[in-house]
Amino acid sequence: MELRGRRLGPEDAALQGVLALIRSAFSEQEGRISPPSSMHRMTLESLTAQAAEEEVWAWGRPLQACAIFTVKGEALYLGKIAVSPDCRGQGLLRKIVAQAESRAVRLGLTRLELESRVELTEVHAAFIHLGFAEIARSAHPGFDRPTSIRFSRRLAQLA
Numbered sequence: 001m002e003l004r005g006r007r008l009g010p011e012d013a014a015l016q017g018v019l020a021l022i023r024s025a026f027s028e029q030e031g032r033i034s035p036p037s038s039m040h041r042m043t044l045e046s047l048t049a050q051a052a053e054e055e056v057w058a059w060g061r062p063l064q065a066c067a068i069f070t071v072k073g074e075a076l077y078l079g080k081i082a083v084s085p086d087c088r089g090q091g092l093l094r095k096i097v098a099q100a101e102s103r104a105v106r107l108g109l110t111r112l113e114l115e116s117r118v119e120l121t122e123v124h125a126a127f128i129h130l131g132f133a134e135i136a137r138s139a140h141p142g143f144d145r146p147t148s149i150r151f152s153r154r155l156a157q158l159a
Contacts, residue, residue, distance in 0.1 A: 003092070005059045005099040010052040017063045018056060019047050025082035033117040035140050035147065039080065057099060060084075065092040069100055075152070076104035078114040097130050097153075104155055112153045118146055127151050 008014050019042060026039040050056055055069040064087040068079040078100050083092045100112050114132070116123045124134075132153045137146035 003059055003095060005057045005095065008051050008056045008058055010048045012051065014058055014063065015047050015051060015056065016044060018058055018066045019044055021063055021066055021084060022080050022082045029117065029120065033119050059092060059095060065096060067096050069103055071107060071109065072113065074110045075113040076100055076107065076109050078112060093126055094130060101155055109155065111155055113150060115148045115150050117148055124149065
C-alpha cells in the first residue's frame with residue numbers, strides 16, 4: 001500500500017484530526033514522563049499558526065500519522081510525531097522520516113533532528129534503528145537532571 005504524506009495548510013480541516021491524534025498518542029506518556037508533554041498547551045489555533053509558519057504533515061485518510069517539520073539552522077526538526085495506535089508496526093515512522101529527509105534535501109539542509117523524553121526508551125530504539133544518533137541531553141526549566149535527548153541524522157545529499 002502506497003501511503004504518501006501531505007502538507008496541511010492553515011485552512012485545512014484535517015488540522016482538527018491532527019490535534020486529536022497528537023493528544024491521543026501523547027496521552028500514553030502520562031505518568032511516564034516529567035514534566036508533562038507540551039501537547040497540553042496545543043490548541044487548534046496554535047496548530048493552525050504552525051501550519052502557516054512551519055510544516056504540518058499528515059499520512060493516511062483517515063488520518064494514521066502526523067508530524068510537524070521546522071527548519072532550525074541547518075537542520076529540519078521533526079516534532080510532535082504521532083502514529084495512531086492501531087497503525088503502529090506498519091512502517092509509518094519510516095515514511096515520516098523519509099518525507100522529512102526529502103524536504104530537508106530540497107531545502108538544502110544537512111541533517112534531521114528531533115527530541116524524545118529520557119523515559120521513552122522504546123522511542124529512542126526506533127529512531128536509532130532509523131539512523132539517528134544521540135547528540136545531547138537537556139533539562140526542562142526547574143529540573144536538575146536531563147529530561148530530553150536530542151537525536152540527529154546526517155543527510156546523504158542527493159546529486
